[in-house]
Amino acid sequence: MNENLQHRIRAQLLKVLHFATLFVAMAIICVPGLWVVLNSFRPTVEIMAKPPVWIPGELNLDNYRAMFGAVGEGGVPVLQYFTNSLIISVSSTLIAILVGMAGGYAFARYRFKGKTAVFIGLMLTRAVPGVSLSLPLFIVMAKTGLIDTHLGLILVYVALNVPFTIWLIDGFFRQVPIDLAEAAEIDGCTRWQAFWKVEFPVARAGVASAGIFAFLTSWNEYALASQLTRSTFSKTMPVGLRDFTSEFTINWGGMCALAVLMIIPALILTFLVQKHLIAGLTFGGVKG
Amino acid sequence: MAQVLLQNVVKKYGSMQVVHGIDLEIEDNEFVVLVGPSGCGKSTTLRMIAGLEAISEGDISIGDRIVNDLPPRHRNISMVFQNYALYPHMSVRENLGFSLKIAKRPQEEIDKAVDEAAQILSLSEYMDRKPGALSGGQRQRVAMGRAIVRHPEVFLFDEPLSNLDAKLRTQMRTEIKKLHQKVKSTIVYVTHDQVEAMTLADRIVIMRDGYIEQVGTPLEVFESPANTFVATFIGSPPMNLLEGQILGSNIALDGGPVVEIPSTVKAKVSEGQKVILGFRADNLMPVGHSMPMEGEFAEFEMTVNLSEPLGTETLLFGSLAGKEVQAKMLNPRPVKNGERLQFTLDLTRCHLFDAQTQQSLR
Numbered sequence: 001m002n003e004n005l006q007h008r009i010r011a012q013l014l015k016v017l018h019f020a021t022l023f024v025a026m027a028i029i030c031v032p033g034l035w036v037v038l039n040s041f042r043p044t045v046e047i048m049a050k051p052p053v054w055i056p057g058e059l060n061l062d063n064y065r066a067m068f069g070a071v072g073e074g075g076v077p078v079l080q081y082f083t084n085s086l087i088i089s090v091s092s093t094l095i096a097i098l099v100g101m102a103g104g105y106a107f108a109r110y111r112f113k114g115k116t117a118v119f120i121g122l123m124l125t126r127a128v129p130g131v132s133l134s135l136p137l138f139i140v141m142a143k144t145g146l147i148d149t150h151l152g153l154i155l156v157y158v159a160l161n162v163p164f165t166i167w168l169i170d171g172f173f174r175q176v177p178i179d180l181a182e183a184a185e186i187d188g189c190t191r192w193q194a195f196w197k198v199e200f201p202v203a204r205a206g207v208a209s210a211g212i213f214a215f216l217t218s219w220n221e222y223a224l225a226s227q228l229t230r231s232t233f234s235k236t237m238p239v240g241l242r243d244f245t246s247e248f249t250i251n252w253g254g255m256c257a258l259a260v261l262m263i264i265p266a267l268i269l270t271f272l273v274q275k276h277l278i279a280g281l282t283f284g285g286v287k288g
Numbered sequence: 289m290a291q292v293l294l295q296n297v298v299k300k301y302g303s304m305q306v307v308h309g310i311d312l313e314i315e316d317n318e319f320v321v322l323v324g325p326s327g328c329g330k331s332t333t334l335r336m337i338a339g340l341e342a343i344s345e346g347d348i349s350i351g352d353r354i355v356n357d358l359p360p361r362h363r364n365i366s367m368v369f370q371n372y373a374l375y376p377h378m379s380v381r382e383n384l385g386f387s388l389k390i391a392k393r394p395q396e397e398i399d400k401a402v403d404e405a406a407q408i409l410s411l412s413e414y415m416d417r418k419p420g421a422l423s424g425g426q427r428q429r430v431a432m433g434r435a436i437v438r439h440p441e442v443f444l445f446d447e448p449l450s451n452l453d454a455k456l457r458t459q460m461r462t463e464i465k466k467l468h469q470k471v472k473s474t475i476v477y478v479t480h481d482q483v484e485a486m487t488l489a490d491r492i493v494i495m496r497d498g499y500i501e502q503v504g505t506p507l508e509v510f511e512s513p514a515n516t517f518v519a520t521f522i523g524s525p526p527m528n529l530l531e532g533q534i535l536g537s538n539i540a541l542d543g544g545p546v547v548e549i550p551s552t553v554k555a556k557v558s559e560g561q562k563v564i565l566g567f568r569a570d571n572l573m574p575v576g577h578s579m580p581m582e583g584e585f586a587e588f589e590m591t592v593n594l595s596e597p598l599g600t601e602t603l604l605f606g607s608l609a610g611k612e613v614q615a616k617m618l619n620p621r622p623v624k625n626g627e628r629l630q631f632t633l634d635l636t637r638c639h640l641f642d643a644q645t646q647q648s649l650r
Binding site: 177179180182183184185186187188189190193197198201202 | 338339340359360361365366367369370371373374375376377386387390391434438
């Protein structure tokens with residue numbers, strides 16, 4: 001009996017420890033984000049206070065009001081940046097998904113010469129840090145006149161995302177038994193129909209998760225965008241954050257407000273597809 | 289309803305040839321089973337008939353059309369896959385109706401055909417479930433239902449029962465046989481299980497290493513196997529094979545007893561020829577526990593190493609001419625390991641094969 005009690009207490013203690021550890025880990029991950037959200041509602045004095053003020057004394061929407069206000073009064077062209085970000089992220093994601101599907105399917109289903117080499121080559125491109133490409137990209141874009149355009153950034157993001165979407169989607173199509181497509185062909189489908197009516201719907205979760213990853217990469221990317229865009233007509237939201245820095249001061253509150261606006265769409269999207277996302281990571285990730 | 293004709297069909301993967309020019313004629317409404325060990329080319333042959341594999345040489349015709357280069361959808365065939373290949377994102381109803389929907393048939397006709405198939409295979413209760421929510425046997429039936437909905441000219445089955453447990457397999461075997469009687473269609477069926485082959489087939493095609501070894505009705509291949517491979521592959525337990533040599537009017541088994549040459553093959557052997565004597569367990573029985581034997585037989589003693597009682601009969605394992613042989617004991621009594629018994633061998637039912645070519649001398 002005594003022994004049983006001991007074990008029960010130990011199990012309870014472990015459980016408490018477990019939750020405590022989880023809480024600390026989550027806190028480390030979440031606090032910066034929450035801090036951004038909190039600061040977006042606070043005056044600069046409180047943000048900059050030392051020691052930090054954890055419990056806000058005053059919450060208001062001043063930072064948001066100023067951000068949407070006139071240019072001279074701390075306003076930034078938020079809607080324009082948002083539109084730019086949306087156009088660039090959505091179109092680069094769509095293209096990356098289409099290319100990724102074609103490529104992933106080819107790698108999963110067909111045998112061809114140099115398949116492994118091409119695949120490894122694609123994966124190696126992911127080993128190159130994006131920033132190191134900024135100067136060459138800048139020169140290429142400048143020469144081709146694509147600098148400071150939506151198209152230029154879209155092309156860069158497609159190139160950035162395609163290896164990853166191919167890898168992820170390849171993993172998914174590998175999990176779809178080849179018999180399914182064969183059964184569909186025997187049932188009267190053309191190769192094309194068999195893909196769209198059977199293989200694609202079965203692997204849809206994978207394509208969706210690849211899409212989310214591609215979208216988030218484009219949506220959040222800063223380093224390259226800061227080099228390749230300069231005017232209001234092409235700047236994305238992360239680049240727009242720099243509008244809050246001036247020669248001597250940084251408007252932290254405004255920056256946080258814009259950051260919150262940036263986070264919201266990504267958050268909504270992630271919630272919408274989180275089921276696919278998790279399935280995607282565990283399911284597609286098994287094969288490499 | 290159509291006959292299927294294979295003429296000199298060859299399949300090569302690069303320089304590796306896996307099917308070596310096979311000829312086969314499958315009659316209208318016939319149930320033909322392709323059987324053989326794994327890697328013998330039976331599935332490849334089936335897939336070539338289906339159009340899922342291109343043929344390297346030769347001709348395949350279905351009905352009176354040569355279909356060599358036609359894609360599967362133009363061959364008017366149905367296929368049941370080993371792992372069923374049901375569309376996981378569709379309900380049973382959608383799975384069954386898929387082929388008709390692709391063919392753009394009117395909805396009424398689709399519903400009618402689907403309901404009919406569901407009726408035949410007693411699937412009506414599960415129509416709105418996804419394949420994931422079905423048991424193995426039910427999935428198997430959906431796969432068959434999907435095949436019959438189209439009323440194809442030829443049904444192809446690729447080891448359809450190998451994923452089922454033993455009991456269900458026997459049950460589905462009967463259902464397939466019934467299905468054949470109901471839908472009256474040509475069926476080509478691939479399996480590695482000789483019992484399935486024997487029970488289902490009108491004719492069995494036994495394949496090995498990309499060649500056809502023998503074609504015949506189940507009884508033909510059982511009773512007159514063309515070579516030692518067929519002899520050991522068909523029938524359970526496999527046929528006993530003992531090597532020996534012709535000496536005068538006898539066969540001297542290597543290191544074993546001497547038996548008379550059965551009169552059925554006497555004219556086909558020559559003095560000194562190396563031969564293989566084959567007989568099934570049913571033809572080697574202990575004296576007093578055997579069928580009444582007429583005609584020629586041989587008697588000799590043998591030590592029993594192991595016995596497997598099966599109830600109505602007991603399988604006896606002994607060693608004869610340096611090889612393990614299996615015998616059968618009718619009206620069994622308990623046999624001790626190491627017991628020496630007198631056996632009779634029914635010579636009229638023995639098979640003689642040439643040791644060199646392994647071909648039957650009958």
